[in-house]
Amino acid sequence: MFCPSCQAEYREGFTECSDCGVALVWNLEQKPREEIVAGLMPVVETSSSAELGEIVDRLEKAGVPYVIEAGTALALLGGREEDVPHPWQARLSVATELSERAERIVQQARRSHRPFESPMS
Numbered sequence: 316m317f318c319p320s321c322q323a324e325y326r327e328g329f330t331e332c333s334d335c336g337v338a339l340v341w342n343l344e345q346k347p348r349e350e351i352v353a354g355l356m357p358v359v360e361t362s363s364s365a366e367l368g369e370i371v372d373r374l375e376k377a378g379v380p381y382v383i384e385a386g387t388a389l390a391l392l393g394g395r396e397e398d399v400p401h402p403w404q405a406r407l408s409v410a411t412e413l414s415e416r417a418e419r420i421v422q423q424a425r426r427s428h429r430p431f432e433s434p435m436s
């Protein structure tokens with residue numbers, strides 16, 4: 316996540332720049348593709364297919380429509396070509412007006428998802 320004003324980089328989970336108070340964006344450069352999909356808000360990026368599955372399951376139960384982009388060259392979509400080849404990752408987006416609701420669902424899914432939990436522990 317980046318601040319479009321001062322260009323500071325933030326970890327995932329932050330939504331606004333603490334210095335400028337403006338909403339963070341996924342990529343500093345606005346690519347034509349992002350204009351084409353105006354109205355779609357990315358709400359999560361993950362490299363865990365299990366986590367993605369948990370999130371999708373919850374979004375479907377909540378009736379929130381979504382779009383997933385996934386692969387090992389996802390970075391190319393943001394113009395970060397120097398990053399490829401890249402580990403598998405996925406980005407899930409929802410309609411902008413549903414993004415706050417979707418983000419709450421994502422947080423709930425992440426809290427419940429414990430990939431390293433052993434049934435014997």
Ligand SMILES: [Zn+2]
Pocket residue numbers: 318319320321322323332333334335336
């Ligand atoms: Zn800033």
